[in-house]
Amino acid sequence: MIKIAVCGAGGKMGANILQLLKDDSEAVAACGIDPRVFDAVGITVFSSFKDITEKPDVIIDFSSPAVLEDELDYAVKNNVPAVIGSTGFTAEQLELINRAAKKVAVFRTANFSLGVNLLCELVKRAAETLGEKFDIEIIEKHHSQKIDAPSGTAIMLADSANSAFADKKPYVNGREGICGKRLNEIGMHAVRGGTIVGEHEVLFCGEDEIVTLSHSARSKKVFAAGAIKAAKWLAGKSAGLYDMKDLLGDF
Numbered sequence: 001m002i003k004i005a006v007c008g009a010g011g012k013m014g015a016n017i018l019q020l021l022k023d024d025s026e027a028v029a030a031c032g033i034d035p036r037v038f039d040a041v042g043i044t045v046f047s048s049f050k051d052i053t054e055k056p057d058v059i060i061d062f063s064s065p066a067v068l069e070d071e072l073d074y075a076v077k078n079n080v081p082a083v084i085g086s087t088g089f090t091a092e093q094l095e096l097i098n099r100a101a102k103k104v105a106v107f108r109t110a111n112f113s114l115g116v117n118l119l120c121e122l123v124k125r126a127a128e129t130l131g132e133k134f135d136i137e138i139i140e141k142h143h144s145q146k147i148d149a150p151s152g153t154a155i156m157l158a159d160s161a162n163s164a165f166a167d168k169k170p171y172v173n174g175r176e177g178i179c180g181k182r183l184n185e186i187g188m189h190a191v192r193g194g195t196i197v198g199e200h201e202v203l204f205c206g207e208d209e210i211v212t213l214s215h216s217a218r219s220k221k222v223f224a225a226g227a228i229k230a231a232k233w234l235a236g237k238s239a240g241l242y243d244m245k246d247l248l249g250d251f
């Protein structure tokens, strides 16, 4: 049995992970880490990584960038691989992840769904084919409780499109006022409301035609299942930074 520490155990993703692990024959929730757990979640929940008394085989983290330093510290010191699903990291925090991955196995993705990862490939292909004459705009929609924008998935999609242009296009988040004509950017727009799980649209706007590629997540279960699959795959792996391409292989 693979023992999983669930960071963010009291959150929406934490609840989905714990629910799926109840019926898993290969992995089990060993403990949780969350400073704010209001309901009994059926496992011991520590308020920080500094308090953990047992050694899990792997961490799954859907919480907040605020825990990152403590988590990586714990992962490196105890040689426990970490699957990081949280989003909203700064460039400095991403660098911390890169550095930790030289010492312990770290898996990070902003989206654990097969569909979104396929969409990234399709977006890259579309950008290569349609080229500079098509303006790229990304619209993402999420629930009212989401604290970061644009979504990590929107950034993943923008990066996929941008890879067709040697990463040269700047990203512009929303527009307002007299912002001037559109330049050579990738535009990103965040809609927040209600209980929307996650919608992403990539528009390629050309002269007299628009190509739209999109993905719609109908529940958070799809991300939780992907993260558990990643955790089973990562447990026991040597140091390195892994993502969905490593797990799924090339499309």
Ligand SMILES: NC(=O)c1ccc[n+]([C@@H]2O[C@H](COP(=O)([O-])OP(=O)(O)OC[C@H]3O[C@@H](n4cnc5c(N)ncnc54)[C@H](O)[C@@H]3O)[C@@H](O)[C@H]2O)c1
Binding pocket: 007, 008, 009, 010, 011, 012, 013, 014, 033, 034, 035, 036, 037, 047, 048, 061, 062, 063, 064, 066, 067, 084, 085, 086, 087, 088, 109, 110, 111, 112, 113, 220, 223
């Ligand atoms: N990669 C993906 O596929 C994917 C999918 C869904 C959500 N997410 C991301 O996962 C994160 C969590 O999403 P959610 O919907 O479960 O949010 P949520 O607000 O429901 O839950 C977050 C939980 O993290 C806990 N938390 C906050 N600070 C913490 C800390 N320092 N240490 C430990 N726990 C802490 C909170 O108390 C809360 O219980 C977000 O960053 C979200 O964008 C990623």
